[in-house]
Amino acid sequence: MSVLVDDDTRVIVQGMTGGEGRFHSELMLDYGTDVVAGAVPGRGGETVHGVPVYDTVKEAAREEDADASVVFVPPAFAGDAIFEALDAPLDLVVAITEGIPTQDMSRVAKRLSEVDTRLIGPNSPGIITPGGAKLGILPGDVFSAGEVGFVSRSGTLTYQIVDNLTRRGIGQTTAMGIGGDPIIGTSFIDALELFEKDPDTEAVVMCGEIGGEDEERAARYIGEHMDTPVAGFIAGRTAPPGKRMGHAGAIVSSGGTGTAQSKIDALNDAGVPVGDTPEEVADHVEDLL
Amino acid sequence: MKLHEYQAKGVFADAGIPTPDSQLASSVDEVLAAAEDVGYPLAIKAQVQVGGRGKAGGIELVENDEEAREAAESILGMDLKGYTVDRVLVEAAVDFVNELYVGVTMDRGKGKPVAMVSTRGGVNIEEVAAEDPDAIVREHVDPAFGMHPYQARKAAFEAGVDREIATDVASIVKTLYDLWDETDASETEINPLMVTADGDVIAADAVMNIDEDALFRQPDLAEMEEEAADLDELERKANDYDFDYVRLDGDVGVIGNGAGLVMTTLDLVDYYGGSPANFLDIGGGAQAERVRNALDMVFSDPNVDAVVFNIFGGITRGDEVARGINEALREFDEIEVPVVVRLAGTNAEEGMEILDTDLIEVEATLEEAVQRTVDIANGVTDQ
Numbered sequence: 001m002s003v004l005v006d007d008d009t010r011v012i013v014q015g016m017t018g019g020e021g022r023f024h025s026e027l028m029l030d031y032g033t034d035v036v037a038g039a040v041p042g043r044g045g046e047t048v049h050g051v052p053v054y055d056t057v058k059e060a061a062r063e064e065d066a067d068a069s070v071v072f073v074p075p076a077f078a079g080d081a082i083f084e085a086l087d088a089p090l091d092l093v094v095a096i097t098e099g100i101p102t103q104d105m106s107r108v109a110k111r112l113s114e115v116d117t118r119l120i121g122p123n124s125p126g127i128i129t130p131g132g133a134k135l136g137i138l139p140g141d142v143f144s145a146g147e148v149g150f151v152s153r154s155g156t157l158t159y160q161i162v163d164n165l166t167r168r169g170i171g172q173t174t175a176m177g178i179g180g181d182p183i184i185g186t187s188f189i190d191a192l193e194l195f196e197k198d199p200d201t202e203a204v205v206m207c208g209e210i211g212g213e214d215e216e217r218a219a220r221y222i223g224e225h226m227d228t229p230v231a232g233f234i235a236g237r238t239a240p241p242g243k244r245m246g247h248a249g250a251i252v253s254s255g256g257t258g259t260a261q262s263k264i265d266a267l268n269d270a271g272v273p274v275g276d277t278p279e280e281v282a283d284h285v286e287d288l289l
Numbered sequence: 290m291k292l293h294e295y296q297a298k299g300v301f302a303d304a305g306i307p308t309p310d311s312q313l314a315s316s317v318d319e320v321l322a323a324a325e326d327v328g329y330p331l332a333i334k335a336q337v338q339v340g341g342r343g344k345a346g347g348i349e350l351v352e353n354d355e356e357a358r359e360a361a362e363s364i365l366g367m368d369l370k371g372y373t374v375d376r377v378l379v380e381a382a383v384d385f386v387n388e389l390y391v392g393v394t395m396d397r398g399k400g401k402p403v404a405m406v407s408t409r410g411g412v413n414i415e416e417v418a419a420e421d422p423d424a425i426v427r428e429h430v431d432p433a434f435g436m437h438p439y440q441a442r443k444a445a446f447e448a449g450v451d452r453e454i455a456t457d458v459a460s461i462v463k464t465l466y467d468l469w470d471e472t473d474a475s476e477t478e479i480n481p482l483m484v485t486a487d488g489d490v491i492a493a494d495a496v497m498n499i500d501e502d503a504l505f506r507q508p509d510l511a512e513m514e515e516e517a518a519d520l521d522e523l524e525r526k527a528n529d530y531d532f533d534y535v536r537l538d539g540d541v542g543v544i545g546n547g548a549g550l551v552m553t554t555l556d557l558v559d560y561y562g563g564s565p566a567n568f569l570d571i572g573g574g575a576q577a578e579r580v581r582n583a584l585d586m587v588f589s590d591p592n593v594d595a596v597v598f599n600i601f602g603g604i605t606r607g608d609e610v611a612r613g614i615n616e617a618l619r620e621f622d623e624i625e626v627p628v629v630v631r632l633a634g635t636n637a638e639e640g641m642e643i644l645d646t647d648l649i650e651v652e653a654t655l656e657e658a659v660q661r662t663v664d665i666a667n668g669v670t671d672q
Contacts, residue, residue, distance in 0.1 A: 027604070101503035102395060103473055106432040109400030139603030141635055149455060154549020156522025156601045160655065163601075163633055180548055182397040199333055209549055212397050235552040238537070238559045240570075243416045246533040246548025248502060250396070262554075276560055277656055278553065 002129035002174045003149070003194040003201075004092055004118065005068070009133050012037045012060045012090070014081050015072035016048050023138050024072065025049055031140040033133040036064040039084075057081075059062035059285030061088045068092040069134045070126065078122065080106030092159050094135045095121035095179070102248070105183040107245075112185055119185025123247065125155035125177040138175070147170020148285060149195035149228075151188060152207035153180050153247070157235060157278075161207060164282040168289070173201045180247025182211070188218035196226050203229050203288040205281060206272070208263055211249045215263035231284035232259045232267045232274040290499045292517050295378045297495035301479070305634050307491045311380035321354060323379035329353060330382040333360045335367070335374040336651050338519045341413075343626070345369050350382060360385035383491055385483035389450065390414050391423070391462050392478035392496075393469040397525070400470065402430045404441065404462055406448040411478025411479035436466040451463045457490050472510060473503030523567075523590055530582040532569055541666045542587030542596035542626070546571055554599045554659065561656075563663030566593045573605060573658060580617035583649070588625045591638050596628045597662035607632045607640025618648045631658035 004143040011028070015021040016038025019146035025271055026049050029035050038048055044055035054060035057069060069090050078097040085093040086108075100122050112119055126136010126265055130143040142159045143166075150172050152158040165171070173195070178186050188206060195201045208215035215234065222230050237260040238243045241252045252258045264274045273288075274279035295313050302308045313336070313665030321409035324331060328600065335347030343350055347369050350359035353384070357379075388411030396403040407425040409417050417424050426448040430436045441462040445455045452664050461482065478496040504511040515606045520528065533548065537555075541563045545551040548570055554566040569586060571579045587596050602610045612633060618624065628649040632640040644651050652658035663669075 015553065018514075069304070075502060094585075099502045101473055101506075102475060102500050103432065103470070103503065104404075106395065106400055106402065110431060110433050137604060139635055142603060154545025154547060156545075156603070157549030157553055159601050159603050159634060160550055160553070182395065207549070209552060214398070217398070228582045233553075235549045235556065237556040238565055239552060240535070243535045244533075245535060245552050245568055248554065250548055253415070255413075255418070257415075277557060279654075279656055 002132055003198050004174065004176070005129050005135055005250050006028070006132040007024035007032065007034065009068050009092070009135070010034050010036045010064065010066040011135055012064070012069040013072065014039045014057060014069050014223060016040055016051070016053055017046065018072060021155065022048055027140070028134055029247060031134050031272055033135065036066050039069070041269070043213065044146050045255065047142060051138045057084045057088045057090070057217045062089060065092065068135060071095040071122070072266045073097060073098055075099035075101070077159050079108055082108050082119065083111060086111055086115050089117055091117060093117055093119045093185070094124060094126050094226055095119060095185070095198045096124060096126060096136055098123040100181070102182055108187070120176060121179040121184060123181040125158065127174065127176040129174045130172055136177070138177070142166070142257035144171035145177060146173070147200060147202040147289070148172050149198065149201040149204040150207070151191040151195070151204065152177050153249070154207065156233065157207060158259035161205060161233060161278045161281050163283060164278050168282055168286060170282070173198060180249050182249040188214050192218060192221060192226060193228070196228050201228060203231065203285055205231050205233070205285060207233045209234060209250050210239050210245065210260050211247070211258045213258065216266040219266035219270040219272065224270055229274045229288040231288055232272045233278065233281045234263045234267070234274060260263050290501050290504065290514055290515055292376055292499070292513060293338070294334065294495055295336055296513050298492065300468065300497060301492055301495050304468050306461055306464055306643045307477070307489065308495070309383055309491060309493065310382040313376055314379050315347060316375045317358055317361045317365065320357055320377060322356045323355065327379055327381050331357070332380045332382050333357065334378045334380060335364050335369055336370040336378055337369050337374055339370045339372060342369065347374065373465060383483045383493055384485060384611050386486050387484035388451055388479045388481035389458065389484065389490070391421050391458065391465060391482050392476065392480065393465050394476045399429060402432055402466070404428045404430060404436065404444055404466055404469060406444040406450065406458070406462060413667050415545060429464060435470060438463055441466070453488050454484060454490055459516060461490065471501045473507055475500050483666040487578040492521050495581040501505060508511035508641065513629055524585065527586060527591065530586065532571065532583065532586065534586065535568040536590070537565050537567055538592070539566045540594040541662055542566045542590065543588060543599070544569050544571060544596065545599040546573060549600055550599065554655070556596070557594070557655065557659040559661055561660045561663045563666055566590055577613040577616035579612050581620050584621065584628070593626055595626055595662045595665040597658055598628055598630045600632050602632060602634035602637060602640065607634055607636040607638070608643055611640035611643040615643065615645045618645060624648050629653055629658050629662045629665070654669055
């Protein structure tokens with residue numbers, strides 16, 4: 001079992017003819033993902049790695065019976081590309097693009113509240129069900145099938161902690177990066193709900209970072225609604241206030257909200273052990289299993 | 290991108306928000322000339338991007354030429370929380386009876402813009418929010434419709450703004466929202482919005498933050514970027530190299546890929562008893578040129594005593610990363626401070642064997658690499 005994606009997921013790549021889209025389409029296909037179509041305006045009729053390209057997402061979804069898309073469209077046009085995917089409609093949209101203007105995402109968030117589509121990201125490395133499918137840019141061979149659900153705001157930090165787990169023989173049901181932007185489609189709570197419902201997920205790793213209060217809300221949710229045990233990690237303990245630490249969403253406000261300590265305290269209050277180092281997270285997961 | 294007060298006031302004034310008469314000055318003579326135009330009493334305000342300017346001595350009220358000269362001499366060139374003041378705003382003092390707060394920002398939890406009005410202006414609004422959240426009225430806006438005028442009125446009346454001025458305040462709130470929307474701002478704020486005995490409202494301060502990811506479609510604001518940025522030499526260099534870089538005050542240089550992993554590396558430096566000198570994310574790929582530029586960044590920081598270089602190779606294999614690092618290292622005549630490299634991920638073992646250990650040290654795990662670097666920086670071990 002897994003959440004959201006498996007080997008039945010039929011995937012459209014939006015922006016398939018661009019450098020990133022082309023490169024990662026091939027890696028997704030190599031991993032075994034059912035990439036069934038590309039969607040690029042004005043490029044309908046071409047093929048990329050043997051996959052047909054259509055002018056619109058709607059046409060691609062209709063012709064190839066697709067239910068998901070991965071967005072590799074440049075930031076200036078990515079908000080529009082997400083709207084197009086919501087209109088198709090698809091069940092799942094994974095937005096990899098980094099640097100989408102926040103106000104565009106605010107309008108997307110409004111539309112998301114009116115439709116049934118799930119958006120992961122933007123500024124997400126994607127989602128992977130090891131041995132099944134990957135949608136995004138995650139390096140497939142870092143992951144292995146197993147019983148831990150993984151949700152994170154970061155890409156390489158996910159690979160790091162997954163690697164610590166893999167070296168102990170602990171694999172994942174599904175791992176997802178929900179994205180480093182201030183406004184994202186899938187929150188920690190959304191991801192935790194999915195893992196809580198998945199019978200094969202025996203434990204969850206939640207990897208947060210400074211900025212916003214999504215981790216604090218998730219901690220309350222864990223305390224009140226989850227039976228599946230959770231281990232945590234929070235990046236950015238040494239981040240100074242008012243500075244954006246790489247991710248657009250990773251910023252401690254100048255008034256002092258969004259700190260790592262506030263998130264660690266909230267998780268601890270909910271009974272979630274938080275590792276001081278990636279290796280310690282793996283220790284906690286081992287204890288929980 | 291945060292605008293200077295004078296830049297934000299210019300934008301607000303162009304949109305029809307009343308602001309005091311003012312002029313920008315960068316020398317004592319310019320201050321005195323500006324004072325003649327503006328008239329006494331007036332405020333001399335340091336134009337630097339730091340909060341709490343007033344408390345730190347960056348704002349002075351003056352009544353005459355003598356006081357103006359004295360204040361200008363003390364403020365121009367002063368160091369305010371690490372930034373040197375090279376310009377001041379010479380601004381007519383406002384004789385006020387009340388100070389309000391109005392602002393628009395993004396509520397990231399709700400994914401929606403929110404306008405805020407409070408009758409407790411003139412103080413740090415985040416402190417008001419913490420002590421007495423009910424003192425700030427919040428009105429969320431549907432970004433698809435924009436702000437309806439009634440929402441601005443509702444916020445003003447519910448905040449308890451006097452009826453005589455409430456519609457003027459509401460009109461300023463609506464203007465702030467429209468500006469926020471049109472300029473891709475993350476924040477537009479007036480604190481304090483002063484109320485005079487005659488019932489006029491006037492923006493005594495102005496805050497405007499623009500979403501850097503939207504500057505590509507805000508050409509007028511993008512032109513203000515260079516003037517808006519209070520950058521030191523290293524920060525300027527990071528901009529030229531197109532790195533996400535934050536300068537800190539420690540002595541352990543940190544280079545890595547991916548924001549979360551770099552933050553974690555900084556945290557580990559602290560955890561093992563060191564102090565990070567910077568955040569530097571080189572992004573994916575780790576091509577030789579990016580690596581060279583990143584090393585140039587940390588070597589240019591005189592505080593740095595040792596460098597930890599932490600790369601997780603995913604899509605880019607460890608052996609390719611190692612070749613890039615070697616190539617970059619060989620471009621330096623000397624490696625000025627010890628560099629400890631740690632490679633992980635796909636083909637990491639092959640990568641570690643390729644790395645040129647004549648030039649750098651290699652450690653197998655993140656924890657070991659950080660501990661080793663901290664030890665070197667703290668002078669605990671010989672190199």
